[in-house]
Amino acid sequence: MSALINLLGVALAGFIVWWFWLSRPRAHAAGAAPVTVVVADGVYTPARIEARAGEPLVLRFLRKDASHCAEKVIFDDLQLSAELPIGKPYDVRLTPPAPGEYVFTCEMRMYRGSVVAK
Ligand SMILES: [Cu+2]
Incomplete structure (x- = not known):
């Protein structure tokens, strides 16, 4: 027993x-649901994404702009870049290491957005 x-x-x-x-x-x-970022007409929408430092984040890029300008997205501070397919969602996974602003741009720096980690 x-x-x-x-x-x-x-x-x-x-x-x-x-x-x-x-x-x-x-x-x-x-x-941690993916955040969809539309790439069209020279702007990322939304252009500012709030996140938590130290927590993984998925940005689901949806590129509608077929021009070469929109092809690449580069996160300079995170040493991360990706080539975006046209008309198909593409997930970029990242983890902001510390609180702060992490800018992402296209290769020519015309498209601009930022991840703001708290
Ligand atoms: Cu560009």
Whole structure:
């Protein structure tokens, strides 16, 4: 009988561990929905994206501008760049390392946007 109670105790402890340590990161991931950024007519929309420092962020670029100008998006401070397909969403994953403003531009710096991390 006491063995059964011990077993239940272990199962309960396991459940508590799962609840507190393992279930939380999943809840976080579910909260981090991609932010769609439309690339058209020389502007990123939205051009300012708020984020949390240290937390992963997905920017889903939707390039509608077929001109060469819009082809690349460059995050200078994060040493990150991507080539955007035309008319198809393209996800850029990044994590702002610290609070601050992280500017992103096209290659010619005509398109401009920023991620503001708090
Ligand atoms: Cu450009």
